[in-house]
Amino acid sequence: MHRLGFGSMRLTGRGIWGPPEDPAECRTVLRRAVELGVDLIDTADSYGPYVAEELIGDTLGDRDDVVIATKAGLTRVAPDIGLGPAAWPPVGRPEYLRQECEMSLRRLRRDVIDLWQLHRIDPNVPAEDQFGVLRDMQSEGKVRFVGLSQVSVPQIEAARKIVQIVSVQNRYHLGDRASEEVLRYCEAHDIAFLPWAPLAQGRLSAEGPLATIAQERGEAVGTIALAWLLAHSENLLPIPGTSRVAHLEQNMRAANIELTPVEMAAIEEGIQ
Ligand SMILES: NC(=O)c1ccc[n+]([C@@H]2O[C@H](COP(=O)([O-])OP(=O)(O)OC[C@H]3O[C@@H](n4cnc5c(N)ncnc54)[C@H](OP(=O)(O)O)[C@@H]3O)[C@@H](O)[C@H]2O)c1
Numbered sequence: 502m503h504r505l506g507f508g509s510m511r512l513t514g515r516g517i518w519g520p521p522e523d524p525a526e527c528r529t530v531l532r533r534a535v536e537l538g539v540d541l542i543d544t545a546d547s548y549g550p551y552v553a554e555e556l557i558g559d560t561l562g563d564r565d566d567v568v569i570a571t572k573a574g575l576t577r578v579a580p581d582i583g584l585g586p587a588a589w590p591p592v593g594r595p596e597y598l599r600q601e602c603e604m605s606l607r608r609l610r611r612d613v614i615d616l617w618q619l620h621r622i623d624p625n626v627p628a629e630d631q632f633g634v635l636r637d638m639q640s641e642g643k644v645r646f647v648g649l650s651q652v653s654v655p656q657i658e659a660a661r662k663i664v665q666i667v668s669v670q671n672r673y674h675l676g677d678r679a680s681e682e683v684l685r686y687c688e689a690h691d692i693a694f695l696p697w698a699p700l701a702q703g704r705l706s707a708e709g710p711l712a713t714i715a716q717e718r719g720e721a722v723g724t725i726a727l728a729w730l731l732a733h734s735e736n737l738l739p740i741p742g743t744s745r746v747a748h749l750e751q752n753m754r755a756a757n758i759e760l761t762p763v764e765m766a767a768i769e770e771g772i773q
Pocket of ligand 1: 507508509510511543544620650651670671696697698699700701702703721723740741742743744745747748749751752
């Protein structure tokens with residue numbers, strides 16, 4: 502796969518709730534992403550809910566050359582407008598996860614889910630039962646590969662005792678490197694790390710070395726932030742999200758940018 506993927510959470514309404522303002526533009530974003538070489542699209546049952554998966558199924562259901570990574574384990578109660586995790590309660594009961602897997606297959610119009618990720622470990626359900634469903638869906642042929650999301654090293658280790666884990670998806674960007682230890686673990690164990698919010702959800706600083714390098718190269722700050730991720734570790738597969746073709750094209754430029762060691766050092770220094 503190409504290392505620069507696409508995150509589909511933004512193909513929904515305000516607060517990641519309901520349909521997007523401009524569904525036609527969102528379909529174009531998906532098609533254009535694939536045209537530009539994206540072959541990894543991240544989604545989840547809870548985006549919309551169901552809206553992003555349905556758009557992907559409608560638009561790219563027949564493209565089995567595109568890896569679709571979806572998730573289950575978070576439910577929705579309201580638009581996430583300032584609510585944060587309260588808008589996304591985890592539910593990890595095995596029968597619920599199983600049902601969501603079946604419904605994701607339907608919405609995505611696929612016979613098999615390329616990568617199925619546990620969106621969160623539900624603290625109210627034994628973790629081994631949740632990992633067990635990942636293993637069972639894989640052995641039943643509904644899921645090709647299995648991943649985790651927002652986890653610690655001990656949680657990855659616990660899961661790996663039950664099922665092979667090929668990917669971890671934690672929040673990680675220039676302004677939040679709390680998962681650096683998880684990234685190192687992934688490097689050591691040949692696990693892909695999909696950094697979510699790679700553009701800091703649009704809140705990257707417009708000042709400092711990142712902005713200077715962006716200006717010198719005539720690129721957007723976000724493009725350079727993505728190039729930094731790609732250079733920082735070979736295990737990183739960023740999944741920037743956007744609902745606009747112009748932003749997608751800007752983000753995809755990162756795949757062709759090679760930062761010099763001096764630029765890398767300046768960026769690293771600027772974030773310490
Ligand atoms: N595992 C998890 O728990 C989890 C949590 C959150 C997200 N994710 C995944 O990670 C993906 C990425 O995260 P994210 O979407 O939250 O954050 P992000 O990729 O860091 O940033 C997306 C935000 O930045 C804006 N943006 C994107 N490209 C831009 C550009 N070139 N210029 C200006 N603004 C730009 C987007 O708005 P526009 O639409 O206006 O471009 C959107 O508001 C999601 O789509 C989802 O697949 C996973």
